[in-house]
Amino acid sequence: xxxxDRAGRSKRKSAPQKARPAPRNDRRSARASDQRQARRxxxxxxxxxxxxxxGFHAASITDVIQAAGVSRGTFYLYFDSKRVIFSELLDSLxxxxxxxxxxxxxxxxAPSPLEQLRANVxxxxxxxxQNENLMGILFRTGQGIDPEADQKVQDFIESIIDLIxxxxxxxxxxxxxxxxDDELVAQCIFGSxxxxxxxxxxxxxxxxxxxxxxxxxxxxxxLRGFLRI
Amino acid sequence: xxxxDRAGRSKRKSAPQKARPAPRNDRRSARASDQRQARRxxxxxxxxxxxxxxGFHAASITDVIQAAGVSRGTFYLYFDSKRVIFSELLDSLxxxxxxxxxxxxxxxxAPSPLEQLRANVxxxxxxxxQNENLMGILFRTGQGIDPEADQKVQDFIESIIDLIxxxxxxxxxxxxxxxxDDELVAQCIFGSxxxxxxxxxxxxxxxxxxxxxxxxxxxxxxLRGFLRI
Amino acid sequence: xxxxDRAGRSKRKSAPQKARPAPRNDRRSARASDQRQARRxxxxxxxxxxxxxxGFHAASITDVIQAAGVSRGTFYLYFDSKRVIFSELLDSLxxxxxxxxxxxxxxxxAPSPLEQLRANVxxxxxxxxQNENLMGILFRTGQGIDPEADQKVQDFIESIIDLIxxxxxxxxxxxxxxxxDDELVAQCIFGSxxxxxxxxxxxxxxxxxxxxxxxxxxxxxxLRGFLRI
Amino acid sequence: xxxxDRAGRSKRKSAPQKARPAPRNDRRSARASDQRQARRxxxxxxxxxxxxxxGFHAASITDVIQAAGVSRGTFYLYFDSKRVIFSELLDSLxxxxxxxxxxxxxxxxAPSPLEQLRANVxxxxxxxxQNENLMGILFRTGQGIDPEADQKVQDFIESIIDLIxxxxxxxxxxxxxxxxDDELVAQCIFGSxxxxxxxxxxxxxxxxxxxxxxxxxxxxxxLRGFLRI
DNA sequence: TATGAATGAGTCTTCATTCAT
DNA sequence: CATGAATGAAGACTCATTCAT
Numbered sequence: 014x015x016x017x018d019r020a021g022r023s024k025r026k027s028a029p030q031k032a033r034p035a036p037r038n039d040r041r042s043a044r045a046s047d048q049r050q051a052r053r054x055x056x057x058x059x060x061x062x063x064x065x066x067x068g069f070h071a072a073s074i075t076d077v078i079q080a081a082g083v084s085r086g087t088f089y090l091y092f093d094s095k096r097v098i099f100s101e102l103l104d105s106l107x108x109x110x111x112x113x114x115x116x117x118x119x120x121x122x123a124p125s126p127l128e129q130l131r132a133n134v135x136x137x138x139x140x141x142x143q144n145e146n147l148m149g150i151l152f153r154t155g156q157g158i159d160p161e162a163d164q165k166v167q168d169f170i171e172s173i174i175d176l177i178x179x180x181x182x183x184x185x186x187x188x189x190x191x192x193x194d195d196e197l198v199a200q201c202i203f204g205s206x207x208x209x210x211x212x213x214x215x216x217x218x219x220x221x222x223x224x225x226x227x228x229x230x231x232x233x234x235x236l237r238g239f240l241r242i
Numbered sequence: 243x244x245x246x247d248r249a250g251r252s253k254r255k256s257a258p259q260k261a262r263p264a265p266r267n268d269r270r271s272a273r274a275s276d277q278r279q280a281r282r283x284x285x286x287x288x289x290x291x292x293x294x295x296x297g298f299h300a301a302s303i304t305d306v307i308q309a310a311g312v313s314r315g316t317f318y319l320y321f322d323s324k325r326v327i328f329s330e331l332l333d334s335l336x337x338x339x340x341x342x343x344x345x346x347x348x349x350x351x352a353p354s355p356l357e358q359l360r361a362n363v364x365x366x367x368x369x370x371x372q373n374e375n376l377m378g379i380l381f382r383t384g385q386g387i388d389p390e391a392d393q394k395v396q397d398f399i400e401s402i403i404d405l406i407x408x409x410x411x412x413x414x415x416x417x418x419x420x421x422x423d424d425e426l427v428a429q430c431i432f433g434s435x436x437x438x439x440x441x442x443x444x445x446x447x448x449x450x451x452x453x454x455x456x457x458x459x460x461x462x463x464x465l466r467g468f469l470r471i
Numbered sequence: 472x473x474x475x476d477r478a479g480r481s482k483r484k485s486a487p488q489k490a491r492p493a494p495r496n497d498r499r500s501a502r503a504s505d506q507r508q509a510r511r512x513x514x515x516x517x518x519x520x521x522x523x524x525x526g527f528h529a530a531s532i533t534d535v536i537q538a539a540g541v542s543r544g545t546f547y548l549y550f551d552s553k554r555v556i557f558s559e560l561l562d563s564l565x566x567x568x569x570x571x572x573x574x575x576x577x578x579x580x581a582p583s584p585l586e587q588l589r590a591n592v593x594x595x596x597x598x599x600x601q602n603e604n605l606m607g608i609l610f611r612t613g614q615g616i617d618p619e620a621d622q623k624v625q626d627f628i629e630s631i632i633d634l635i636x637x638x639x640x641x642x643x644x645x646x647x648x649x650x651x652d653d654e655l656v657a658q659c660i661f662g663s664x665x666x667x668x669x670x671x672x673x674x675x676x677x678x679x680x681x682x683x684x685x686x687x688x689x690x691x692x693x694l695r696g697f698l699r700i
Numbered sequence: 701x702x703x704x705d706r707a708g709r710s711k712r713k714s715a716p717q718k719a720r721p722a723p724r725n726d727r728r729s730a731r732a733s734d735q736r737q738a739r740r741x742x743x744x745x746x747x748x749x750x751x752x753x754x755g756f757h758a759a760s761i762t763d764v765i766q767a768a769g770v771s772r773g774t775f776y777l778y779f780d781s782k783r784v785i786f787s788e789l790l791d792s793l794x795x796x797x798x799x800x801x802x803x804x805x806x807x808x809x810a811p812s813p814l815e816q817l818r819a820n821v822x823x824x825x826x827x828x829x830q831n832e833n834l835m836g837i838l839f840r841t842g843q844g845i846d847p848e849a850d851q852k853v854q855d856f857i858e859s860i861i862d863l864i865x866x867x868x869x870x871x872x873x874x875x876x877x878x879x880x881d882d883e884l885v886a887q888c889i890f891g892s893x894x895x896x897x898x899x900x901x902x903x904x905x906x907x908x909x910x911x912x913x914x915x916x917x918x919x920x921x922x923l924r925g926f927l928r929i
Numbered sequence: 930t931a932t933g934a935a936t937g938a939g940t941c942t943t944c945a946t947t948c949a950t
Numbered sequence: 951c952a953t954g955a956a957t958g959a960a961g962a963c964t965c966a967t968t969c970a971t
Contacts, residue, residue, distance in 0.1 A: 048934085068386020070299045074962060084936045089963065153386045157297030194459045197438065201463050204437025205430035212403075212429050215396075230423045234430050238467040277951095303945060313953045315948080324945065510955085526844020528757045532941060542957045547942065611844045615755030652917045655896060659921050662895025663888035670861075670887050673854075688881045692888050696921040732930095761966060771932045773969080782966065 053091050056081045057105075060098050065149030069099055069158045099150075100162055106147040107169045113137040114176060119187065126189070127232070134206070134228050141210050142219035152211055174199045181239060191241045202235050282320050285310045286334075289327050294378035298328055298387045325388050328379075332391060335376040336398045342366040343405055348416065355418070356465075363435065363457050370439050371448040381440055403428045410468060420470045431464050511549050514539045515563075518556050523607030527557055527616045557608075558620055564605040565627045571595040572634060577645065584647070585690070592664070593686050599668050600677035610669055632657045639697060649699045660693050740778050743768045744792075747785050752836035756786055756845045783846050786837075790849060793834040794856045800824040801863055806874065813876070814923075821893065821915050828897050829906040839898055861886045868926060878928045889922050 059081030063072045074095055078088050092098040113136035117129045124132075141148050156163050178199035184190030209231055213219045218227070288310030292301045303324055307317050321327040342365035346358045353361075370377050386392065407428035413419030438460055442448045447456070517539030521530045532553055536546050550556040571594035575587045582590075599606050614621050636657035642648030667689055671677045676685070746768030750759045761782055765775050779785040800823035804816045811819075828835050843850045865886035871877030896918055900906045905914070 052934085070386060071388075073960080075960090085938090085963080086936050086965080087934075090934070095962070153392075156382050157299060193463070194455075197456065197459045198463055200437045200441050201434035201460060204433040204435070204440075206433070207437065208429045208433025209426060211433075226423075227426065230426045231430060234422070234427055234467040238463040281951095302943090314946085314955090315953050316951080318946070319951070506955085528844060529846075531939080533939090543942085543959090544944080544957050545955075547944095548955070548957095553941070611850075614840050615757060651921070652913075655914065655917045656921055658895045658899050659892035659918060662891040662893070662898075664891070666887045666891025666894065667884060669891075684881075685884065688884045689888060692880070692885055692925040696925040735930095760964090772934090772967085773932050774930085776967070777930075 049091075052083075052087070056083060056088060056091055057098065057102065061102055061146040061150070064099060064102065065146035065153060068153040069150075069162070070154075096159055096162065099158065100165065102147060102150060103162060103165055106144060106151065107165070109140045109144065109147075110137055111169075111172075113140055114173070116176070117180060117183075119183075127236075130236075131228055131232060134232060135224060137206075138210070138213075138219070138224050138228060141214070142224065145214055145219070148210065148214055152214065170203070174203045177202050184239070189241055190239050193239060198239055201238065205235060206231060278320075281312070281316070285312060285317060285320055286327065286331065290331055290375045290379070293328060293331065294375035294382065297382040298379070298391075299383075325391060328387065329391055329394060331376060331379060332394050332398075335373060335380065336394075338369050338373065338376075339366055340398075340401070342369055343402065345405070346409060346412070348412075356461075359465075360457060360461060363461060364453060366435075367439070367442075367448070367453050367457060370443070371453065374443060374448070377439065377443055381443060399432070403432045406431050413468070418470055419468050422468060427468055430467065434464060435460060507549075510541075510545070514541060514546060514549055515556065515560065519560055519604040519608070522557060522560065523604035523611060526611040527608075527620070528612075554617055554620065557616070558623065560605060560608060561620060561623055564602060564609065565623070567598045567602065567605075568595055569627075569630075571598055572631065574634070575638060575641075577641075585694075588694075589686060589690055592690060593682060595664075596668070596671075596677070596682050596686060599672070600682065603672055603677070606668065606672055610672065628661070632661045635660050642697070647699055648697050651697060656697055659696065663693060664689060736778075739770070739774070743770060743775060743778055744785065744789065748789055748833045748837070751786060751789065752833035752840065755840040756837070756849075757841075783849060786845065787849055787852060789834060789837060790852050790856075793831060793838065794852075796827050796831065796834075797824055798856075798859070800827055801860065803863070804867060804870070806870075814919075817923075818915060818919060821919060822911060824893075825897070825900075825906070825911050825915060828901070829911065832901060832906070835897065835901055839901060857890070861890045864889050871926070876928055877926050880926060885926055888925065892922060893918060 056077070060072075060077045063076045063080050066072070067076065072095075074085070074088060077095075077098075078085055081088070092101070114133050115129075117126045118124075119126065123129070151166070156166065158166075178195045181190050181193070181195045181199060185192070185195075209227065213227070285306070289301075289306045292305045292309050295301070296305065303314070303317060306324075306327075307314055310317070321330070343362050344358075346355045347353075348355065352358065380395070403425075407424045410419050410422070410424040410428060414421070414424070438456065442456070514535070518530075518535045521534045521538050524530070525534065530553075532543070532546060535553075535556075536543055539546070550559070572591050573587075575584045576582075577584065581587070609624065614624065616624075636653045639648050639651070639653045639657060643650070643653070667685065671685070743764070747759075747764045750763045750767050753759070754763065761772065761775060764782075764785075765772055768775070779788070801820050802816075804813045805811075806813065810816065838853070843853060861883075865882045868877050868880070868882040868886060872879070872882070896914065900914070
């Protein structure tokens with residue numbers, strides 16, 4: 014049965030923005046704000062574990078608050094909803110990953126493009142290794158969370174692929190990249206790295222193996238795929 | 243008419259072992275069995291659409307039975323649970339895909355390995371294109387459904403990757419594949435194809451574009467990645 | 472704290488209209504429809520009592536289903552929400568009351584206007600007496616239920632007052648009603664009857680006393696108030 | 701910092717008997733008591749607005765303390781519960797209204813009974829006009845708050861009606877009031893005035909229109925209803 | 930005295946599954 | 951075999967009240 018969307022649930026609330034009082038600037042409130050951050054973090058970390066363990070849907074608020082050791086009410090004191098905290102987790106992951114990727118600098122003094130690529134990938138894998146839970150969320154949850162979160166994941170992937178695509182194009186312009194369908198190949202590259210990451214997490218390789226050889230292998234594979242020779 | 247007042251039905255049993263009587267072997271039951279299969283198929287097809295549309299969690303049994311035009315009870319006459327029908331759908335998808343992939347035949351008279359590879363990939367993409375719904379299930383739903391289904395997806399991926407890995411090894415043995423970490427590279431290959439498929443479904447390319455050029459591009463990319471030269 | 476309206480709760484549902492299958496016209500579904508009506512009625516009656524007892528806010532769905540002897544799920548099978556069933560109760564009350572009030576017929580053959588007035592009021596009080604619970608809902612719950620219901624009550628009251636006002640105007644036109652502020656006096660008349668009803672319910676007079684004398688007293692009072700002499 | 705893990709606080713006690721120390725009688729405590737009163741007043745005024753705006757149930761303590769600019773804890777320092785502060789507001793309203801109504805003085809030198817009646821009603825309407833918030837509480841909230849408050853409203857209404865009833869009786873004794881059912885007519889009178897007030901508040905007439913004509917119209921209506929001629 | 934973070938019982942609602950007919 | 955009414959465990963979220971600081 015297609016559930017009716019609780020039509021007409023009249024909102025009695027006049028001011029929908031949850032008014033969290035702006036922290037005052039004296040020492041007392043500074044401490045309070047610190048505590049607030051700490052508590053948020055505590056819940057965030059717990060949620061991270063729970064979501065990574067069970068995926069978005071199977072994880073219940075009850076799971077989260079039990080893991081965090083806080084009460085139901087406290088949870089909602091810090092996060093507006095299950096989806097909001099999930100979204101925040103997603104954001105933080107994407108932020109960390111995006112921070113790794115920086116466009117290859119072709120200026121004379123810069124390190125070799127290969128070095129730069131390697132640095133990018135190594136950084137990303139390191140972030141992955143250090144945030145297994147968060148990555149787990151990504152892989153365990155997949156699509157189908159809710160439109161907003163789905164879109165967020167989608168957008169992030171798209172942005173990364175676009176980055177790769179543009180890099181390929183520049184590579185073609187300066188003659189180091191062969192003739193190819195940049196869109197398709199960008200997807201190939203992204204997909205191959207993603208799969209590596211996925212299996213690395215699954216098998217725990219990231220904890221056991223040195224990252225360098227893996228990075229090198231993946232780079233070698235992909236470089237051969239798109240370099241001119 | 244008066245509702246049963248708290249029928250002390252307690253917990254969901256985990257393994258009900260519903261004893262479905264084995265179909266008898268006379269003509270009558272043969273026909274009955276045919277009908278039974280038809281009904282199953284009808285529900286299966288409806289579920290396929292619904293799951294593809296909404297993903298596993300958002301799809302309700304109600305959605306499925308409405309799409310199938312059968313009653314609630316009938317659904318449970320043919321499938322033990324939501325998870326079971328989903329699982330069956332997954333199975334059929336994997337079966338079709340797996341049917342495409344056949345080990346490269348190196349016998350003298352066989353087509354060139356490249357041809358065989360191309361045939362494999364083309365077949366797979368064709369299956370994908372012809373089963374967008376089912377593929378949609380896979381991508382829309384991601385992991386985190388329930389342990390059993392998750393495992394099933396996992397296992398299928400693993401089996402494909404393993405196939406690729408063994409192919410790489412054989413390629414190395416006969417000297418056409420370069421020195422490489424076969425596990426890692428197998429993952430790269432699988433990941434690149436998977437991503438292509440994912441984006442193809444998303445953008446509807448499979449419906450619009452000819453498959454051949456896509457296959458060629460992906461093959462070229464990957465072959466360069468692992469061939470000796 | 473001003474509660475945030477669960478912003479962005481994404482609706483996964485594509486068809487918000489709860490599709491209750493139109494009952495088919497054979498004997499079987501006719502019976503089914505009868506049962507459905509009976510069950511609705513059963514819940515409605517229980518809800519009536521509960522709401523009358525506790526008022527809208529204090530009454531919980533749990534109260535209602537316990538009173539009705541049905542399960543939680545069953546309740547939602549018949550009513551979309553607490554507010555919807557309440558609204559339905561309100562509607563039925565207003566319908567019954569409105570059915571009593573018919574404009575005074577001044578045609579030659581008609582009963583005397585006084586008779587007609589008396590009939591109207593008597594009918595209304597009879598409805599009141601026969602629907603103590605429903606009336607209780609009205610008086611116990613007052614305003615502040617939710618915007619929709621509040622409006623419904625408001626509208627009903629307004630419509631009755633308007634009826635009275637127009638009757639007064641017609642009375643003035645034919646010269647039986649004195650010069651007066653028809654709006655204000657209409658409110659007076661309504662208010663006086665309403666208060667009578669309220670106290671009648673409170674004290675149980677409607678059950679004990681004959682309605683006629685009460686009606687006569689109220690009519691006498693009000694007629695003196697607005698008749699020309 | 702670490703949250704207290706399930707402080708075994710069980711049920712809401714029904715009568716906590718919070719022992720507020722009686723204020724001591726030295727100057728220091730006098731000042732303190734002044735401050736205390738001021739604070740109370742501050743919160744009371746804020747609550748008045750909030751309750752009038754939203755009604756009892758929709759108004760949250762959070763609304764009140766935000767409007768009052770005090771902290772949560774402070775609120776509970778001055779009022780034992782949401783119901784208690786509401787009750788206090790109700791009391792103050794009833795007190796003001798009751799202060800208006802004074803029995804008609806039939807002594808030789810007194811103003812005419814009509815004048816006195818008019819004075820009573822005018823005063824009441826003035827109180828209403830000057831306390832729209834408080835009245836709003838009454839009408840927006842209706843009954844069904846909680847037993848105590850419900851009873852309080854009930855009792856007030858009863859007391860007013862009783863006052864009217866006794867006035868009617870005295871009127872009968874001195875021969876100015878016709879033969880009538882004093883209980884019923886008292887209810888009529890009260891109801892008519894109440895309805896006028898209700899609509900006056902709704903439409904904002906009390907702010908716009910002069911009170912005098914309204915009072916006169918209502919008095920005229922009611923006087924005709926119960927005076928001997 | 931003032932604060933506001935924390936609490937958790939309680940609310941409405943959903944939906945996979947069962948079973949009498 | 952088919953039906954669909956009934957079930958109730960479980961979920962997300964609220965908010966009056968408490969209490970350590």
